[in-house]
Amino acid sequence: MNTHSMNTLHTGRVMPIIGIGxxxxDEPEKAIESALSLGYxxxxxxxxxxxxxxIAQGLERSGILRGEVYIVTKVEEDEDAYQSAKxxxxxxxxxxxxxxxxxxxPEEGVGERLWEGLMRARQEGITADIGVSNYSTGQIDKLIAASGEVPVVNQIEWSPFGHSEDMRTYCADKGIIIQAYSxxxxHTMLDDARLGSxxxxxxxxxxxxxxxxNLERATVPxxxxxKPEHQRENIEVFDFELSERDVETINALNKHYSALGDRLQYI
Ligand SMILES: NC(=O)c1ccc[n+]([C@@H]2O[C@H](COP(=O)([O-])OP(=O)(O)OC[C@H]3O[C@@H](n4cnc5c(N)ncnc54)[C@H](OP(=O)(O)O)[C@@H]3O)[C@@H](O)[C@H]2O)c1
Structure with a gap:
């Protein structure tokens, strides 16, 4: 595993195993230039x-070719998805x-019209693949039932302190990759004593x-x-492996914790 390793999506295209949020x-142009130079x-x-x-400025300044960096963006639930994608x-x-x-x-339904807009955007080459974020398994089921189209990714809050085995199994069954946000x-739980040890x-x-x-469990952080020192630290994760026992210990830190609110949105 290294920064060039890829996940294969159910559409057959590939996606990197780590990315920068x-x-x-505050200064995205600087931060992106720095992240790209570090190999994100x-x-x-x-x-x-x-x-x-x-980000556009950072990409330009970096001199990195478009094909060498994978770019994910999102449309809002109250927008025209096709126009927003463009x-x-x-x-x-x-x-x-x-x-x-x-x-x-969205509050009503599961985003069927948004999904149609994204399918149109994909058909017109505005994006290669389409997916969802903050969806529960039930909401994904309904979206698939309405459209026949399986999202390639569900981007959700995911950490040792807040994750879901049901979601992981569901996504594995459907060929959906979990992107782990926050x-x-x-950094609210990084001082946990068990993690520290x-x-x-x-x-x-x-x-x-x-x-x-995350990498050991094939979720995409x-x-x-x-800060450049944080960026460097976060990409220097390819020179060691966690033992199965330690992965189990970390799994068990789960208490459905959310850094954003009271509870994980997808549970
Ligand atoms: N789809 C969604 O609804 C959704 C929601 C939330 C987030 N996201 C995405 O996920 C990305 C990440 O989530 P997030 O920004 O909420 O939180 P995060 O990545 O969990 O945490 C970011 C914070 O941690 C600090 N940090 C970074 N590396 C560190 C290190 N090695 N040691 C200690 N502290 C460190 C950062 O500080 P500095 O910045 O000062 O370096 C920053 O304050 C977002 O930026 C966004 O792209 C998506």
Whole structure:
């Protein structure tokens, strides 16, 4: 496993196994230039983060070829998905995205019209693949029943302290890849003593243990970091492996914790 390793999506296309998050990046152009120089193979953004124009600048400054970085963006639940997809790609300064997600299910229904808009965007080459974010298994079932189209990804909050075995099994059965957002719990749980003791045993930081735990279980972490030292630490996770026993111990830290609210949105 390394930064060039890929997951194969059920459409046959491939997606990197780690990416950089960009929510609340103050200077996205600088942060993206730095992340790309460190070898991050994927960028996660959204129309509502306000970071897309900065990401476009960072991409340009980096000199990295478009084909060498995988770009994920999202459309909002109250938008026209097709128009929003076009606008996002324009803001990113690219011809097409690799993956566009419905950011969250709308209050009414499960986003059938949004999904149609994204299917049209894909047909017109605005994105290669389409997926969802913050969906429960029941909501994905309904979306598939309405459209016959299985999302390639469900991007959800996912950390050792908040994850779901039911969701993991469901996604594995359907060939859906879980992208882990807020994988570092917005650093609220990185000082957990049990995590700390595992980190010490490997000579790694708690953040690196959490990211490696994702990699070992084939979930795709999207850590956000503006500080170059954090960016470096978070990508230096390919020179060690967790033992099965330690993966089990980390799994057991689960208490359905959410760094964003009271509970995980998809449970
Ligand atoms: N689909 C959705 O609804 C959704 C929701 C939330 C997030 N996301 C995506 O997921 C990405 C990541 O989630 P997030 O931004 O909520 O939280 P996160 O990645 O869990 O945590 C980011 C925070 O951790 C700090 N950090 C980074 N590396 C660290 C390290 N090695 N040691 C200690 N602290 C470290 C960062 O500091 P510095 O920035 O100061 O370096 C930042 O304050 C987002 O940026 C976004 O792209 C998607």
């Amino acid at each position: 960009t929510w609340k990046l 193979p994927m960028i996660d953004t959204s129309g509502d983060y306000g970071t897309q124009p900065g 606008r996002n790609v324009g803001e990113l300064g690219i011809d097409s995205a690799d993956l566009i997600l419905i950011h969250r299910p 994988p570092l719990t917005r 595992i980190a010490r045993a490997y000579g790694k930081s708690p953040a690196q243990i959490v990211l490696r735990w 999207l850590p956000k970091a503006s």
